[in-house]
Amino acid sequence: MAQNLLNALTLGSLYLLFALGMSLAWGTIGILNFAHGSIFMFAAFTGHLLVQQVALPLPVVLLIGTAVGAALSVLAQVLAFEPIQRRARDHRRAELQILVGGIGIATIPLAIAQHATKSVPFGFTGSTFQVEVYRLGPVQLTNVQLVILGAAAVLTGVLAWWLRSARTGLALRSIGVDAEVATMMGVNRRGLAMATMAVAGALAGIAGVLLTYYLGSIAAESGDSFLIKAFAAIVLGGIGSIGGAVAGAMILALAETVVLTQTSGMWVDAVSFGLIFAVLVLRPRGLFGRKEVRRT
């Protein structure tokens, strides 16, 4: 029981790291990045390629993942999302184009990784990092889980503080409320959008590397299922809300753990889809969403 709870907490932290950036970009600059899952996978994949050549410790692999994630995310922003938002006639049209553009972009890293790995799961076998297991009474805890829980807690805290208290965080939130007025008030919309995408990509990269350490290996297609799950967590918590992302990720991970351990069969995937559907029908703004959130 306690073990399941701890595992759910770890899974929830991974969902959270992945979902935070997606939620932030969607809630502020209006970009729902469907390439987020691909970026997440490709960051881990780059780590895997480097670790095969040089035996690297965990912090270095994490840094590489962060950098690759941020770079890919900014690249997608510069090449695709920014031109779409600049050209689109209206908000709704832009949303749809960003969605489809993201799906198109997502297949590019996926195709490269599938080609290079021949669709065989990859891991960090060359890394100098050794998994250690600690026993605390009935519970087993690995050092990877500690890193995951710590990273999720610290990064979420920093992001929440930055959005609430820092000047740039305030500026970013003002874009989410009214982009035009924010620009008139001297907010550098373009720069902030880049920074947001960089942060989102970096978080995805961290999540990808940590998931690979946690599971031992991941498949090139792992990004897709994470994308849908993160979407469920975001919608459940409320778009753009940090507290909402935390609650959504943890509730989703707990619900999935319960379904996995209590039922036979393969109903786990239905949890996230069912949550998306139920939340959108019953409470479209999510648990913590603002009331005045744009819903078109």
Place this chain on the structure above:
Amino acid sequence: MIAWYEANVVLIQSMFISLLLALSIQVPFRAGVFSLAGIGSYGVGAYTAAIVTLQLGWPPFAAIGAGMLLAAVIAYLLALVLARLSGLYLGMATIAYSLILSVVVINGGELTGGAQGLFGAVSDLQTGHVVAVAVAAVALLALSERGRLGRWIDTVREDPELAVSVGVPVAAIRQLSFVVGGLLGACAGAMNTLLRTTVTPEEVGFHLVVLALTMIIVGGSRSWAGALIGAVVFTWLPTVLAFVGEWQTLVYGVVVAVAAIFVPTGILGLAQDFVRRLRRPALQGGRS
């Protein structure tokens, strides 16, 4: 010609099925409803047709009809439940519905064949039937783009508030677009199952959402012609791209991304712009 037809009959069949699938998404889009429930309807049609053929031995058109009826009922209920949502939220709710279906059929036991799916649903459905159904569907949809109904649908998409104020039945048109999308999607799914005699859970997964969406975006979402262009392009693109071999998915992704960024109105929109530019100088004596 006959030799070419015989060599490519599978591709020709899948082209018409893709056309119906693309139309099942394009019809709601035209009414401004971002619903991807047509993909779920494809699954409903595919599995219903397989089940009634295997267990009850129904003839092909009865099996297709059963799938379409069930999908239409579900689509109508969805339209009622999801009436409050619009935009991306509606899109994601309908994607969730389609993906739930794929989990349900994996866990459906003997009725749906679990992860292996169903096989052996043999029928005497022929390519000619598929083509006839697709042509009939396109003809009916082309009619709906003309006259009062066509203007109503355009108004509902462009300005729902205005449409309500001038007495257009907005809610009814939105519900109708769900039901028609459900019928078309189920028809495509059922015919595909009966032609291939098998259906598996993987067939009705997320990649089908991606395929349908990309056909519409690359082809054009305003008219049935856009769906036709999309279906033709994405059926024959793999054969054209055979020379890139393993990099096919990569090229495919680039095509989709470039289309979404630079050609938001699709190939149909480009063609219409081109025709307009050709005509304008003739009408206005060269002045623009």
